[in-house]
Amino acid sequence: MHPIEPELKALMLKSIGGDDRAHRDLLNRLSGYLRGYYRGRLTRMGRSVAEAEDLVQEALMAIHTGRHTYDPAELLTPWLHAIARYKLLDYLRRTHASMRDVGLDQAEDIVAVDDRAGTESALDLGRLLTTLxxxxxxxxxxxxxxxxxxxxxxxxxxxxxxxxxxxxxxxxKALAAAIARESKP
Amino acid sequence: MKTDDLIDMLSTNVQPADTRKVARSIVLAVAVGAVAVVGLVFLAFGTRADMGHAGSLVHLVAKLVFSLAVVGLSLLYLIRLARPGGERRVSLAVVALPFVAIIALAVGVLSMVPQGHWDDVVLGDQWLECLISIPLIAVVPFAATMWAVRQHMPTDLRRAGALAGLVAGGISATGYALHCMDDSVPFVAVWYGATIVLCAAAGAHLGPKLLRW
Structure with a gap:
């Protein structure tokens, strides 16, 4: 178990209870880890790190709308990792790469790198909202x-x-789908 | 868009989330599918003519034990597989248990029957109807189950699809058993078993397309 697990899980449980501040804290911290994870994976595949931020936002949306799918009896890190990795594979599939490019991951890889810099995606929230x-x-x-x-x-x-x-x-949910549709290099 | 802006938006007025919803919605979808199947069998096929006899009731119950064991075990694992990362907690060997058991029983029965009668015992009267009906009836519970599973962000789409197919096939076989008059264990093992597995294969094939989120 990664040392950060208990802390993140405690935030997640509060977030599931409807606590705004814990939810914000959780998403903020996860965005750093997600960025680190996606940048690491994309770089390793020789892709641009600029693509990472779209993925971070897609994953955050999925985590937000899918909080009910977390089973409190289980560890949080594997749940996060499954979502992050699914979003990465889905993105690569959309952009014609394959599972071989990602290689094998461990659940703890998802909290291996915390990257908080450069946090803007190419998407325009205002314009995406008008599509709803x-x-x-x-x-x-x-x-x-x-x-x-x-x-x-x-x-x-x-x-x-x-x-x-x-x-x-x-x-x-529709917004998450719109982000997924638009985030192609 | 800045990720901070997105986080701001998502964490304004956060609603509580219900973590029991996953199991509840899948069980509900399966129940709706089951009711539809039983209704369909009553209306389109009719129940077996000798329903009242004690002897035929025993055969019916034996078939139901098999098909319901398939539904129960695969539903249990489907609920796990429906969540992100659920594939870490699934061993598909357990799901195979009812199939192994009925094949063993069928071999036992065949060993007691003279070889000349194996045709009758295995093919029964209606093997073709069984082969066509079970996958066809399974379409309804399959659609309901897949729709529910999709809501919970499964991350192993092939296996989630396969288990949804298994659940649907099991429900369909349960419904069809109310109609079917072929009672020999080898018949059930071959035709019920094979058609349920066929449903699982179809589910595995369709999962990556239908379950994407």
């Missing part, structure tokens, strides 16, 4: 960007609270 259906974009803007509570956003947009939650969830 109106109700999803509105729900995400009110709750996730303007910071209104779900109840306030529901009152403002005249939808029910559960509709707002569903729209945010679906919107983020």
């Amino acid at each position: 259906p109106e109700r999803m974009r509105e729900a995400i803007r009110l709750v996730k960007i303007d910071g209104l509570s779900v109840a306030e956003a529901a009152a403002r947009s005249g939808a029910s609270e559960s509709a707002v939650k569903v729209n945010i969830h679906r919107g983020l």
Whole structure:
């Protein structure tokens, strides 16, 4: 077990409980590890490290929308690694490379390098948001960007609270798909 | 887009996540598929004519034990495989147990039957109907199960697809057993076993295409 595991797992459990600050802390720390992982793998394959940031953002979206798939009885690092590696393989498949280029990984490779520098992808969040259906974009803007509570956003947009939650969830999933579609070199 | 901006957005008003949802939604999808299969068998095939007799009931129960064991074991592993990294905790040998058991039983039965009757025992009356019906009926539970599995970000798509096929094939065989009058163990081992495995192979083939997320 990697020494960072208990710390990250504790953050994850709070994040699953709906704790904003723990979630932000978790995503911030994971973005460093993910960047280190993707840059290392891409460099080894002779690819540009500029591609890494798209992957970091794809993986963060997957981690966010897929928190429910983490089994609290298990270690967190292998779960993270599985997502990060899946996203890498999926990206390489989209861009015509193969599993041989990635080679064998250990679960702990995912927290081997922490890279916090150079954190901009080629994607434009504002433009990606415009590709979403109106109700999803509105729900995400009110709750996730303007910071209104779900109840306030529901009152403002005249939808029910559960509709707002569903729209945010679906919107983020659609956004993740849009990031995946657009992040090609 | 700056990754920090993305993180800002994702961590504003975070909703709690329900980690029991994975098992619940897959079991629900399988249950919906099972109800559809039983409905289909009742409406399109009809149940076996001798349903009331104690003797035929024993045969039916024996078939159901086999098909339900397949469903149970593969469902257990499918729930693990549906999550990222779940393939670390799966040993497919366990899933093969019901097949090994029924093949052993079938060999035992055949050894007691004179060779001249092996044709009757293995082919039964309706081997072709069985061969076509089980994979065909399995389409419904397969679709429902794959849809549910996809929501939970599986990372070994081939194996997840294979297990979804196994679950669907098992459910389909369970439903078909309510109709089928061929009761010999070798018949069940060959035709039920082979068609369920066929469903698993189809699932393994379709998994990487249908389960991508």
